[in-house]
Amino acid sequence: MSGLEKITDNASVSVIKFLQANVPKSDLVNIEKELKKDFLLAKKKSKGQKVKKKRKKSRILTRKEKKALGFYAIPRDSVKYSEVVPLNQIWSDYISQMLELEKLGPVGTNKNWEQFTQTIYKADFHGSMMQVVRSKCPSYVGKKGICIMDTKNTFKIVSIDNLVTTIPKKDSVFELYVKDIKICVFGKHLCVRPAERSTKKVKSYLHPDL
Amino acid sequence: MKKVQGNDSFQRINYLYQISKHMAGINPVLSAYYGNLIVNVAKKNVLKIHPDIKRQICKKCRTMLVDKTSGKMKMRNRNKSKHIEWTCNTCGVKRNFPANKGKDHRVWLERPEAVEEVIN
Structure with missing residues (x-):
């Protein structure tokens, strides 16, 4: 029943007349008002009473909180070389x-050479001693550190003079030092997030372009 | 010789756990970064982190908790039951572990009968 327009059609008028005849006198005033009332049907929702959802308190740090704690920025002189050794x-x-x-x-003679290289690319590089051998940018060449x-896309390296340097992987070639063995690694192959690297398949051959 | 599924990832988690614990007192930011990586590696490879390791990672910021350096450990009583309360120094989150006398609070994985086979 729509509220605002005046009740005109035949049936409604007769209903009102019937009511006026039968209702006690004290209620006569209320007839019109009562008829205009909206009734809540199942599908219709009232507009005013939208219950606000309570936000669950998150248990992990949000980005803002992380930033406030300084999780994103590692200042250039914050890490000492002696701490990383x-x-x-x-x-x-x-x-x-x-x-x-x-x-x-000896190099190249081993049967499972293929598997050896696969494991290198799936291993973890945090804490490795590495040196940039070749790079598109000449100022990176020769940087050595842990x-x-x-x-x-980058490695962060602490060099002996306690400086943190960021080195892009894509255009550099690294050398890793394990005890007395040198391993040469193309940074181009390592452009995967560290967590995903162990699950991702590595292409066995990529075109070198340096 | 039998091979363990996801062995290299387990080794990686083990290594990350060690370095994260080492950095806990020195640089909480890096410790959190490595702790975060542990969780992510385990997630990506669908592996379970051993409860002993998992309990030491702060739930909120994922730094490794070490008593008196990156966290505080305290015994507390509540409703006649004791529990250990860990507080993280980095983010200040508290975590409780029940520790009643005479009760076995170990989860299934830690019990001796859970060990099916040892592969070296």
Whole structure:
């Protein structure tokens, strides 16, 4: 029943007349008002009473909170080289266990050479001692240090003079030092997020372009 | 020799756990970064983190909790039951572990009968 327009059609008028005849006198005034009332049907929702959903308190840090704690920025002089040296010791143990370096024969002669390279690309590089051998940008060449952070496109390296440098992977070639073995790694192949690297399939051949 | 599924990822988690714990007292930012990586690697490879390791990672900021350096440990009583309360120094989140005397609070994975086979 729409409220605003005047009741005109035949049936409604007769209903009103009937009501006026039968209702007690004190209620006569209310007839019109009562008829105009809206009734709540199942599908119709009232507009005013929208219940606000209570937001659940998140249990993990939001981006803002992380930023406030300084999780995104590592200042250039915040990490000391002496603090990172133990990482490198643990890493060399880890990597020699992963690659089974004791069993390794001379370069290229081993049967499972393919698998060896696959494991390198799936391993973790945090804490590795690395040096930039070649790069498109000449000022990066020769930088040496321990890797502390590994993102999709960059390595963060702490050098001996306690400086943190960011090095783009894509156009650089790195050398890793494991005890007395040198491993040459093309940064181009490593452009994956560190968490995803172990699950992603590595292309066995990529065109080198340096 | 039998091979364990996801062995290289387990080794990686083990390594990350060690370095994250090492950095906990020195640089909480890096510790949180490595802790975060542990969780993400386990998620990507659909592996379970051992409860012993998982309990040491702060639930909120994922730093490794070490008593008196990156967190505080305290015994507390509540309703006649004891529990250990860990507080993270980085983000200030509190976490409780029940520790009643004479009760076995170990989860299934930690019990000796859960060990089916040992592969070296």
